[in-house]
Amino acid sequence: MSESVPVRCPACRREHVYTAPSYPCVCGAPVSPPLARGATPVTVVHRAWDDDWVTVRCASCGRHDQWPHPELGCPCGTVLRLPVSGVPSATGPRPGPLPARRPPLSPMTIRTPRDAVTAAALYLRRLGYRDIRRADRRPPSGVGLAAHGLLAQVDPIVRAASLRDVECLWLTAMAQAARCVYFSLAGYADAARDRADGLGIPLFVLDLTGTPQPVNPVADDLDATGA
Structure with a gap:
């Protein structure tokens, strides 16, 4: 289940409540990046592909896969990348064989x-x-x-x-x-x-x-x- 954490924008000091998005694992179970409570978000200034993705373990099948790194866009224009906890590096365990059944595609509103x-x-x-x-x-x-x-x-x-x-x-x-x-x-x-x-x-x-x-x-x- 997706969790929510309070987030304060360091630029304008506005308070937000951020809920981590869920994505479908190939086994069909929802996967949500575990947010690190109390950790300071990082302001996104320059983008790099490796920083935009984070490796997360599916609690249902144990599969490690990469998903978009949680981010929050403040109305002041600041983009914040939220730290995640308990995440292995991209050089960690490799994904296993792909099951034949494909999960449904979760909608993702395109704003940027x-x-x-x-x-x-x-x-x-x-x-x-x-x-x-x-x-x-x-x-x-x-x-x-x-x-x-x-x-x-x-x-x-x-x-x-x-x-x-x-x-x-x-x-x-x-x-x-x-x-x-x-x-x-x-x-x-x-x-x-x-x-x-x-x-x-x-x-x-x-x-x-x-x-x-x-x-x-x-x-x-x-x-x-x-x-």
């Missing part, structure tokens, strides 16, 4: 570009892709994610993805002998959709609940079969 990237990463994990990380090569637009045998692009901007965006992703993935997938908040230009169909690139639109919606047949297939 980071939320869009997190929603896409969680969806890919639900499909069975492990060790998701920032891509080594930054795409011309949006954010690149990578996993074993996969390259994904997330466009959290209010602009339809273009033909060039889709082709650049495909060329980069081909150079890495990887499959590719595209996530966009604003959809795709007609030429981009036609080209993606011809190249076999799954296209998804992220709605405001953080749920990826397939927009072409190959995306429907990926959503149905997983990795």
Whole structure:
């Protein structure tokens, strides 16, 4: 069950009550990062991918997996990262085999570009892709994610993805002998959709609940079969 802790913003001294979000483990049980009561939150100034994720153990199946690090956005504009307790490092126990049954996708309201990237990463994990990380090569637009045998692009901007965006992703993935997938908040230009169909690139639109919606047949297939 998610817990709540009092949090004071160090910038404006405003008091908040923060409730840790829950995410579905591959076994189906809810997992919530354990908040460290009494610990001082850290103001987020510069972001790093490793800092945005935290390893948490599922109490039901014992599996260790990575989930978004708890954060709170104060109305004054300060973003606070909440400390967690009893968490092993990312070099700790590795996840076990993926069960055949996939848990339902929990809604995640998209308010910021980071939320869009997190929603896409969680969806890919639900499909069975492990060790998701920032891509080594930054795409011309949006954010690149990578996993074993996969390259994904997330466009959290209010602009339809273009033909060039889709082709650049495909060329980069081909150079890495990887499959590719595209996530966009604003959809795709007609030429981009036609080209993606011809190249076999799954296209998804992220709605405001953080749920990826397939927009072409190959995306429907990926959503149905997983990795």
